Amino acid sequence: MKKKIITIGLLVLGLIFCMPMIFLVSSSLMGKSELLESLSAILSNSDEYVKLIFMPKYPTFRSYVKLLFDSPEFFVTYWNSIKIVVFVLLGQLIVGVPAAWGFAKYNFRFKKFLFTLYIVVMLMPFQVTMLSSYLLLDKMNLINTHLSIILPGIFSTFSIFILYRSFRVIPNEIIEAARVDGSGDFNIFIKIGLPLGKNGIISAMLLQFFEYWNLMEQPLTYLSDKGLWPLSLYLPNISLSYADISFVASAIVLATSIFIFLAGEKYLEEGISTLAEKE
Amino acid sequence: MKISDILNFQFKKQKRIESKYIKILVYFLITMFLLTFISRLSKSLTVPIVQTAKLEAAEIKNVVSITGILEGNENTAVNSIEGCKVNDIYVSVGSKVNAGDILYQMNLDNVKEKASEIQKQIDGKNKALERAYEDFNHAKKSEDQKISDARNAMIKAEGTLEYETFKSAYEELLNNKDYNIISYKRVIEDLQNDSSLQNLNNTISNYNKIIESEGNVTAPCSGVVSDILISKDTISEGPSAMIITDISKGIRFEGKVPALDGEKIKNGMEAKASSGDTKFTVKSCSLDTKDSNIMNVTATIKDDKNTDIKIGQNVTIDVILSAEKYNGCIPIEGLRSESKKYFVLVLKEENSFLGTIFKAERVYVEIIDKNSNIVAIKDNVINIDDEIIIKSNKNVFKDDEVRKDD
Numbered sequence: 001m002k003k004k005i006i007t008i009g010l011l012v013l014g015l016i017f018c019m020p021m022i023f024l025v026s027s028s029l030m031g032k033s034e035l036l037e038s039l040s041a042i043l044s045n046s047d048e049y050v051k052l053i054f055m056p057k058y059p060t061f062r063s064y065v066k067l068l069f070d071s072p073e074f075f076v077t078y079w080n081s082i083k084i085v086v087f088v089l090l091g092q093l094i095v096g097v098p099a100a101w102g103f104a105k106y107n108f109r110f111k112k113f114l115f116t117l118y119i120v121v122m123l124m125p126f127q128v129t130m131l132s133s134y135l136l137l138d139k140m141n142l143i144n145t146h147l148s149i150i151l152p153g154i155f156s157t158f159s160i161f162i163l164y165r166s167f168r169v170i171p172n173e174i175i176e177a178a179r180v181d182g183s184g185d186f187n188i189f190i191k192i193g194l195p196l197g198k199n200g201i202i203s204a205m206l207l208q209f210f211e212y213w214n215l216m217e218q219p220l221t222y223l224s225d226k227g228l229w230p231l232s233l234y235l236p237n238i239s240l241s242y243a244d245i246s247f248v249a250s251a252i253v254l255a256t257s258i259f260i261f262l263a264g265e266k267y268l269e270e271g272i273s274t275l276a277e278k279e
Numbered sequence: 280m281k282i283s284d285i286l287n288f289q290f291k292k293q294k295r296i297e298s299k300y301i302k303i304l305v306y307f308l309i310t311m312f313l314l315t316f317i318s319r320l321s322k323s324l325t326v327p328i329v330q331t332a333k334l335e336a337a338e339i340k341n342v343v344s345i346t347g348i349l350e351g352n353e354n355t356a357v358n359s360i361e362g363c364k365v366n367d368i369y370v371s372v373g374s375k376v377n378a379g380d381i382l383y384q385m386n387l388d389n390v391k392e393k394a395s396e397i398q399k400q401i402d403g404k405n406k407a408l409e410r411a412y413e414d415f416n417h418a419k420k421s422e423d424q425k426i427s428d429a430r431n432a433m434i435k436a437e438g439t440l441e442y443e444t445f446k447s448a449y450e451e452l453l454n455n456k457d458y459n460i461i462s463y464k465r466v467i468e469d470l471q472n473d474s475s476l477q478n479l480n481n482t483i484s485n486y487n488k489i490i491e492s493e494g495n496v497t498a499p500c501s502g503v504v505s506d507i508l509i510s511k512d513t514i515s516e517g518p519s520a521m522i523i524t525d526i527s528k529g530i531r532f533e534g535k536v537p538a539l540d541g542e543k544i545k546n547g548m549e550a551k552a553s554s555g556d557t558k559f560t561v562k563s564c565s566l567d568t569k570d571s572n573i574m575n576v577t578a579t580i581k582d583d584k585n586t587d588i589k590i591g592q593n594v595t596i597d598v599i600l601s602a603e604k605y606n607g608c609i610p611i612e613g614l615r616s617e618s619k620k621y622f623v624l625v626l627k628e629e630n631s632f633l634g635t636i637f638k639a640e641r642v643y644v645e646i647i648d649k650n651s652n653i654v655a656i657k658d659n660v661i662n663i664d665d666e667i668i669i670k671s672n673k674n675v676f677k678d679d680e681v682r683k684d685d
Contacts, residue, residue, distance in 0.1 A: 068314045072322045073632035075315035082308075227634040234632065252311075259307055263300035 023052055024254065028063060028247040030056040035244050042240065063244040067252070074249055076227060077234035084149050084230055085212045089205050091154025097201060100163030101193050105175060115164070122157040126217045137222060148222035149230075153212055159204040166200020166271060167193060203271020206264045213257060322633075327673035329639075329681045331626060331666035337608035339648045339655055342597035343543060344553065345576050347534020349592050351524025355500050357382060358485065359520035363389035365509045366494065370521070372507055373589045376498040382521060383509065387494040394486040401479045408470040415463035422459050426452045498523060505590035524590045532559055532578040532596060538566065541574030544598050550578055553595040557581075561598060605647060605655035613669040614646070614654045621646055623656075624675055626666040626683070639668060641677040 027035055034057055041048040067074055102108075103115055121129075133152060134143070142148040170193065178188050194201070216232050223229055229237075231253055238246040261268070364386040370376060429449035436442045470476075489496060506522040509515050524530075536544070541564055550559040559578035567573040578596060613623050624639040642665075645657040661667065666683075668675055675681055 069318055070321050070325075072315065072318040075311065075318055076632045078311060079315065224630075225634075226630050226632050229632065255307065256304075259300055259304040263304055 019052070021254065022054055024247055024250055026054050026056055028244075028251045029059045029061070030244070030247075031058055031060050031062065032244045034058065035247070039240065039243055063248045067245050067248040071245065074231075074234060074245075074252075077229055077231045078252070080146070080228060081213060081230040081232065084146055084153070084215070085209055087146075087150045088153035088156075088212050089208060091150065092156065092159045092205070092208060093201070095154055096156070096159045096204070097163055097194070097197075098189065100160045101167050101189055101197075103160065103164050104167035104170075105172070105193070118157040118160060122161055130217070130221055134221060143222055144224050144228065146223075146228060149212075149215065149218050152218070153208075156208065156211075158211070159208050162204040162207065162271065163197065163200055166197045166203075170196045199267045199270040201271075202264050202267035203269075206260065206268045206271075209260055210257065213253075323682075326680050326682045327671045327675050328684050329626075329668045329672075329675060330670040330684045332609050332613060332669045333666060334607040334609060334656075334661055334663055336604065336606045337653050337655075338602055338604045339608065339650050339653050340597075340602040341600040341650050343536060343540040343600060344595055344597050345532075345534040345536045345550075346593065346595045347532050347576070349530055349580075349590055349594055350533055351503070351505055351526060351528065351530055351590050353525045353528035354505065355502065355523045355525070356519040357496065357499060357521040357523060359496075359509060359515040359518060360385060360390055360393050360486065360489070361515060361518065363393060363515055365511055365513060365515055365520075368507065368509065368511050370504045370507070372504055372591055374504045375502075376504060376523060377501045378498055380498045381492075381495045382498055382504075383496050385489065385494045385496060385515070387490065390486060390489050390494055394483060394490060397479055397483045397486060401476065401483060404470065404473065404476045404479070408467065411463065411466040411470050415460060415467055418460045418463045422452070422456045426456060429453075496520065500525065502526060503590050526590070530580050530590065531562070532576075532580070532594065534576050534578075534596065535567065535573050536564075536576055538572050538574050541566075541576065543600055544574075544576060548598050548600070550596040550598040553597055557594075559596050603648060607658055607661070608653050608655045609667050610669045611649060611652055611654050613667045614644075614649070623661065624668040624677070625661060626668065626681065637681050637683060639675050639677060639679045639681050 027038070030038070030053070034053075038051045038053050041050045103111065103118075137143050137148045137151075142151065174192060174196075175188055178192055183191070214232050215230060219228075219230050219233050223233075231249075235246060235249055235253070238249065366384040366386055368383040370380075370382050376382065426449065429445065429452045433442065433445040433449045436445045500523060502523040502525040504521055505524040507520070508517055508522075509520045532550075544561055544564045546561055546563060548561045550561060551557070552559070558581040560581055561576060561578045563577045564574055567575050576598075578598075609623065615622055615624065620643055622641050622643045625642050626637045627640040628635050629638050642661060644660050647655040647657055649655065668681065670684075671681065
């Protein structure tokens with residue numbers, strides 16, 4: 001009985017947490033007039049609340065057709081987001097993974113200091129480094145180019161922090177054994193580090209995907225040309241009169257994130273769990 | 280089943296689920312790519328394609344267009360033989376010919392036949408004249424005989440009481456002699472003065488010339504063939520076969536214009552052919568005698584050495600009523616109006632998600648002058664580099680996105 005109550009309680013809580021998503025999907029299937037009626041509280045600035053409608057009266061795919069077949073602007077931003085995310089993740093794979101391996105498995109002077117510095121940089125909010133980053137990127141003639149987002153992203157310290165933890169749990173004995181068998185450092189990294197740290201790498205990449213998929217401040221600061229904006233800036237640019245399109249666009253954005261999450265769910269869970277493990 | 284198998288099975292199942300979602304993600308991205316193309320295609324089909332013009336200096340001419348025909352001042356008809364077949368025509372409208380050039384050929388047998396008919400008519404008239412002479416001579420002789428007989432009778436009766444009677448009879452005959460033969464004389468005179476005989480003689484002379492040249496008809500004078508009234512392999516109907524215009528005597532334009540427009544036209548105004556560079560000067564503009572809503576306009580060509588001009592050609596001329604030069608002019612197609620206010624749609628660059636796009640911005644303008652082609656607008660409203668929409672493949676409204684025509 002007690003278990004049932006807990007289960008029901010959890011289901012209710014789960015439903016409450018899923019409500020924005022349910023509302024998003026149901027709104028994307030509403031006609032424009034029905035949607036504007038449900039949002040009338042926002043549009044008229046009245047004291048009323050927005051009506052949450054879970055089942056549209058007259059479900060329609062008109063907004064989907066409008067967005068997917070008649071809004072090339074949406075696709076420009078969609079592919080901009082994909083471009084930024086893919087290049088950032090590729091860069092992190094090339095730069096961040098070896099850096100994390102180095103921190104995890106090698107001892108060198110100022111290692112602790114450097115790692116602390118990494119953590120401090122990771123903890124700094126964007127607003128703190130915004131001006132200095134802007135000046136630097138401007139000096140490098142990278143303002144208003146995708147590189148102004150991609151380049152700092154490649155050297156993000158957050159993924160190194162996660163990867164460090166996942167590499168750290170690899171027993172040193174295995175590495176020692178490989179050394180004894182005559183394996184070089186690079187070989188050990190490729191043949192032992194990468195396979196054993198796979199979960200951590202994938203989870204770091206997934207977390208970074210969500211980070212850069214939803215990026216707002218950096219593009220808003222560094223990209224003045226709307227044609228370079230990612231999807232995260234397209235959605236706030238849609239006025240309330242185009243709310244129907246906004247909900248569909250959000251649903252598509254969500255769909256991409258969900259597919260990525262489902263494809264790497266196991267690794268994400270395992271990768272995050274390593275963060276909690278004691279060294 | 281061993282525990283390890285179960286564990287392996289679970290792992291494989293998990294793998295399958297992951298690869299399934301990766302596949303879905305790949306299909307999703309491919310779909311997004313296809314939709315990207317479709318949405319761009321749809322956009323390119325719906326965005327109006329426009330042609331633009333910039334402000335430029337131009338002369339605005341207010342003109343009245345008149346359609347009419349070019350005619351020669353001196354025309355000569357080339358005679359034809361009615362009822363004869365035309366074998367061939369060697370010239371066309373606009374051909375330049377010299378006197379004596381062969382224009383067309385008629386069927387020789389038909390011409391001979393017609394000549395023979397004319398000859399018969401001439402013979403008939405000559406016979407009638409001959410007979411009239413015979414009648415006259417006979418009547419004269421008869422009258423002379425009567426007078427002679429009366430005179431002899433009078434001489435014989437001399438000294439008798441009847442002398443006076445014979446004398447008066449003789450004198451009466453003598454006095455009436457001219458009166459009695461005058462009708463015969465008049466018949467001769469009438470026949471001699473018959474112009475038709477003269478015409479017939481002229482005609483037969485022409486026919487004989489044609490027969491001598493085996494049916495070929497030649498140009499009676501030099502000039503340009505302005506009209507051909509016969510056609511090949513048909514029987515000629517009218518008295519004239521062609522019209523030859525002597526262009527050295529000048530060419531004039533004859534046209535009609537609605538009276539409302541015609542009232543603005545004054546003698547001496549300049550005009551220009553709508554196509555080509557031929558210039559004209561208006562010589563007269565007067566109300567049509569049959570229709571008071573129409574005015575007849577005559578204009579002469581300023582430079583009739585122009586080789587493009589063809590007599591009989593239909594042309595439209597623009598009579599220039601006024602002409603003034605302005606710095607800021609655009610084609611009239613670019614001018615739009617709403618609620619009695621004039622405006623133009625100017626291209627404005629806008630930074631959008633699709634890069635730099637053009638939008639149609641409405642700019643209200645004041646008109647200084649305009650005609651059917653150009654409009655002059657007041658300065659300081661539109662910049663010299665602004666591009667004004669003058670044509671589009673779809674209706675363009677304020678703030679519409681547009682694409683420039685390549």
